[in-house]
Amino acid sequence: MGAQVESNARRNHVLTNKRSAIYSEKKVMKHKLVRKNNEWFCTVCERSFNSKSRSFCPGHKCYTDKNEIPAHLKSEWELERLNLRPTGNPQATLYKPTTGANYHSLYDIRESEIKDQTLPPVITWEEAKENGFLTEGKLKQQNLSPGATKPMVWDKDNEEHIPINLYIPDECQWSPRDHYITKTQLKETYLLSNKWIERLGKEDEIVPLGGPRYALLYSRQRVEKFLADNAKEYAE
Numbered sequence: 001m002g003a004q005v006e007s008n009a010r011r012n013h014v015l016t017n018k019r020s021a022i023y024s025e026k027k028v029m030k031h032k033l034v035r036k037n038n039e040w041f042c043t044v045c046e047r048s049f050n051s052k053s054r055s056f057c058p059g060h061k062c063y064t065d066k067n068e069i070p071a072h073l074k075s076e077w078e079l080e081r082l083n084l085r086p087t088g089n090p091q092a093t094l095y096k097p098t099t100g101a102n103y104h105s106l107y108d109i110r111e112s113e114i115k116d117q118t119l120p121p122v123i124t125w126e127e128a129k130e131n132g133f134l135t136e137g138k139l140k141q142q143n144l145s146p147g148a149t150k151p152m153v154w155d156k157d158n159e160e161h162i163p164i165n166l167y168i169p170d171e172c173q174w175s176p177r178d179h180y181i182t183k184t185q186l187k188e189t190y191l192l193s194n195k196w197i198e199r200l201g202k203e204d205e206i207v208p209l210g211g212p213r214y215a216l217l218y219s220r221q222r223v224e225k226f227l228a229d230n231a232k233e234y235a236e
Contacts, residue, residue, distance in 0.1 A: 031057040045093070058093040058103055066094060073106040081154055083122045084112040119163065121151040128153055133166035145175035180205055180217035190223065196234075200226055 031042040031053055039048040045062035047053075063069050073092055079085060088111030094104040123133075128151070136146050149165045183203075186192045192200070205217040227234050 029057050029059055031055070047095070058090075058095075060090070061092040062095050062103075063092060063106070064095050069094065069106065072109050074109050074112075075104045075106055077104075079107060079109065079112055080115065081122065082109075083115050083119050084109065085115040087111050087113050119152065120149050120165070122163075123151045123153060123166075125153055127151075128166055132169065134169055135164055135166060139167060139169065139172055140177075142169065143175055143177060144169060144172040147171040147173065178219055178221040181220050181223065183216045183218070186218060186223065190227065 029044075031040075031047070031049075032044050033040040033042055033049070033052055035041075036048070039050060040052050041048050042053075042057055042062075044059060045057050047062050047064065069092070074082075074084075075094065076086060086107035088108060090105035091108050092106040094106055095102060096104060123131075133150060134142075134144075139146055146165070146167050148167075148171060150168055152163045152165050154163060181189070183197065186197055186200070200218065200223065203216040204219045204222065207215045207217060209215055
């Protein structure tokens with residue numbers, strides 16, 4: 001059941017370029033061309049052409065270089081990556097002749113709202129690094145278990161995106177990887193007497209050493225939890 005819920009959640013947050021707004025012929029008009037510097041210039045979308053263009057005009061400023069787009073203008077796809085959806089009309093257009101959908105609407109990010117209220121805030125990988133946020137995988141490498149989810153990021157920047165939760169290391173619990181220790185280590189490292197070892201309980205693993213010899217192994221996590229639960233008595 002849990003796996004199905006997770007699968008459905010991931011599908012709900014798959015983002016594709018297909019969601020970018022595509023202008024249809026009903027939404028566009030012809031260019032209003034004037035001669036300028038030996039080129040034909042559209043006074044509406046501000047594109048220039050070598051000859052009179054018969055292509056459709058989006059009806060407002062049209063960018064052909066993504067690097068020239070002001071920071072506050074985002075495509076619908078980019079807004080979704082921030083868990084936002086536009087509330088206003090398109091303010092400009094990005095023309096990408098190499099894609100199947102040539103025209104992509106651009107919206108003012110200031111005219112948008114949260115799309116999914118159940119998701120934590122969405123940030124970029126760069127922002128995550130600057131603020132010291134870590135993924136669950138990185139936490140495990142530092143022997144930490146996840147605390148409360150803070151913001152999230154998308155796992156990659158191509159067609160499909162899966163949300164990845166981020167955490168603040170200082171708000172996570174120490175959770176060292178478990179390994180087994182011997183009875184000798186209980187006595188020498190943890191200074192446990194036979195009486196304390198008996199209170200600890202039965203060993204977690206019995207490993208044959210060849211012939212009649214074998215080793216009694218204890219879970220380090222269980223040992224340390226046992227000592228933490230009996231910290232006052234253990235300190236005496």
